[in-house]
Amino acid sequence: MDKIIECVPNFSEGKDKQTIEAIADAIAATPGCRLLDVDSGKSTNRTVYTFVADSDCVVEGALAAARVAREKIDMRRHHGEHPRMGALDVCPFIPVAGVTMDECVEISKRFGKRLADEFGVPVYLYEASATLQYRRKLPQIRKGQYEIIPKRIVQEKWKPDFGPARFVPEWGATVTGARFFFIAYNVNLLGTPNQAHRIALNLREAGRGPEQPGRLKEVKGMGWYVDDYNLAQVTVNLSNYLVTPPHILFEAVKEEAARLNVAVAGSEIVGVVPLRAILQAAEYYIEKEGLFILDEDQKVRLAVERLGLNSVAPFDPKTKIIEYIVATAPNEPLAGMSVRAFIEEVAGRSIAPGGGSVSAVIAALGAGLDAMVGKLTLGVRRFDAVDADMRALIPPLHEAAHALIPLIDADTDAFADYVAALGLPEHTDEENRFKKAQLQQGLKKAIEVPLSIMTLGDKVWDAMMGVTQYGNIASRSDLEVGARALEVGIWGAYRTVVNNMGEINDPEYRKKIMEKADAIRVRAVENCQKILDILEKRPV
CATH class of the missing domain: 3.30.70.670 (Formiminotransferase, C-terminal subdomain)
Structure with missing residues (x-):
């Protein structure tokens, strides 16, 4: 799940086990939704559900729960200690990972409109989604609770954001919006x-x-x-x-x-x-x-x-x-292979994985070797004088080695998109235009992934230089291999960029990308040689 949004709908029912379970089942049965918690209180007569989903599924999960509430909860018979104004009292959407507050605001508005349209009920927006400052906070909107709705909802200043400006006795009103994680x-x-x-x-x-x-x-x-x-x-x-x-x-x-x-x-x-x-x-x-x-x-x-x-x-x-x-195993069939299986895959009768994926592997190994040398230097008594240096130098190498791993599969996936575009029909002018656009899009993706490999590699030369100067010289050959591997990884990614650039028909794009790629390639040659020169002069 790349984007994680938490939804915490609060329903005005905490006593009827059948209703509580039916709402939970509706959320859990919605594709892409993961129910994390159900917290019921009899005295409050309220149940709080917590589930997570991506931006496409979270609205469907909330609506599925609301449909059960529309059928089973009647606010005319509701009493409890907790403040409330509706069967689905409040339904916040909360950014957790890979999603912004602005995206959650739009999700809450989409949910609010669909809830109002499907059920014919009034819906108010609050917190980050609020349209009016005087009703931004939940207590402001819920003041007077369910019982005051008939008098307030007919006032212009309390007209709902979605749905009818009239009292729906069996439902009341719902508040939704985006807020931070509590x-x-x-x-x-x-x-x-x-x-x-x-x-x-x-x-x-x-x-x-x-x-x-x-x-x-x-x-x-x-x-x-x-x-x-x-x-x-x-x-x-x-x-x-x-x-x-x-x-x-x-x-x-x-x-x-x-x-x-x-x-x-x-x-x-x-x-x-x-x-x-x-x-x-x-x-x-x-x-x-x-x-x-x-x-x-x-x-x-x-x-x-x-x-x-x-x-x-x-x-x-x-x-x-x-x-x-909610974690799932990363979709990295190549990076997840054994070394033997990856080599055999590269050596097989297939155009992918090819030079881009191999370049990512080589660059990652280069950064990884220098991270290893730094870690083998850190904490050793005779290298205490360079302890502070190692603490600063190791993290960028460690991070680059890990960041390059997903690009092994990303490069092959990018090429697969281009190959898929080659198979599109071109019988009509419209199909021909669409195919050309998709081919260009596929080529740009196949260029930008190896360019990312180059960019990640380019960022660690200073750290690699530092480990070369201060690291344990007993690992000299590891440092030499690391420098050469990083240079070769960058060079291989560069050749992939150049090869895929041939059919790009946007001259400004070509110019911008090639200027960046050429500069990184030149720095790779220069920095690799500097590292080898330093090692040549360091006493063993």
């Missing part, structure tokens, strides 16, 4: 609920009132005591983790707790969390403590340990981090 986060204290609440008041954005705002933006919170855990908690909702992420809240609680002589005993994330929030915490502690960690799984482990996320319940990244929950 992280429900609790920090544990070996103290009293009063102490926890004092800390929460000092930190939450609202503070103790307009005259005493709190320290942290986009934080709502309070303090309480959890009998099951036998400890107090500062319990918060982080409304925008890009403004205040969990680790900043955690460190702020530690500061406030120290002033009260109260011990902090880890924390917990309620529900699921985006990977980005966890990696932000890891990068914070890496910088704070002067650590050197490159692997993602180790970064996740560091964040879990520093935040004490295992303190009251196990934190399993596979079931708590959204991207890991």
Whole structure:
């Protein structure tokens, strides 16, 4: 799933098990949708569903759930402790990965219009999707709840964004929009609920009132005591983790707790969390403590340990981090092969994989060899003097080696698009024009992938030069092979660009691409020779 959007529809039903399960089944049965959580409350008479999907499927999942609610929920008989105004009370769309807030705004509008058109119900937009500032926040729209709708909806200022400006008794009204991901986060204290609440008041954005705002933006919170855990908690909702992420809240609680002589005993994330929030915490502690960690799984482990996320319940990244929950194996049939199988595939009776894919492999090996030498130098006592240098030089080499791997398959896929265009019909003028356009598009893709190989390789010459100067000279041959491999990988990708450029009929495109490719190719020759010269002069 390249684009991950979270949808959290809240339905005004928390008692009828059959209805609750029917809505869950409708979401789960929608192609492309992954139901993550169903949270029902009898006293609130409300159920919150959490599911993820891509931009094409998420609206279908929300509509499927709404269809069940339209049939089974009647707001005329609804009572509960939680504020509400509709059968489907609120339906936010939240960007998680590979998608922007603006895209989610458009998705929410598409959903709102379809919901209104299909069911004939009023729909309001809120948060990032709001059209009017005075009804941007959910409490503003929901003030007076379901019971006030008949009086408000006929007022011009409360005309819905979609659907009829009239009361639909069995449904009420629905609010939808795009918002940031809320992280429900609790920090544990070996103290009293009063102490926890004092800390929460000092930190939450609202503070103790307009005259005493709190320290942290986009934080709502309070303090309480959890009998099951036998400890107090500062319990918060982080409304925008890009403004205040969990680790900043955690460190702020530690500061406030120290002033009260109260011990902090880890924390917990309620529900699921985006990977980005966890990696932000890891990068914070890496910088704070002067650590050197490159692997993602180790970064996740560091964040879990520093935040004490295992303190009251196990934190399993596979079931708590959204991207890991929905992860599928990458579609990389070539990169996933054994070395033997890849070589045999290249040597087979087929035009693909060809020079572009092989060039990506060679360039990746070149960057990887120098990353290896840097890692073998780092931490060795006799190279302590260059420890800081290695910490700066290794990451770009490590990252380039990994970034080049997907391009092995991307180059073959790009060529396949061009071959597919060759088979298009050309019996009419319109078919002929379409085929020519598709061929040009396929050629440009077959040019831009090897150009990406060249660009990635070009970025690591400085790091490779540094490892050559300061790295363990016992690995001299590895450094030589690495430099040559990177140069050959860039040269091979360059030849692929040149070969595919022959049939491009856009002179401005040709000029722009070839100027960039020629410059990278020249730098590759020059930098490779510089590295070999440095190694020639370094004493063994």
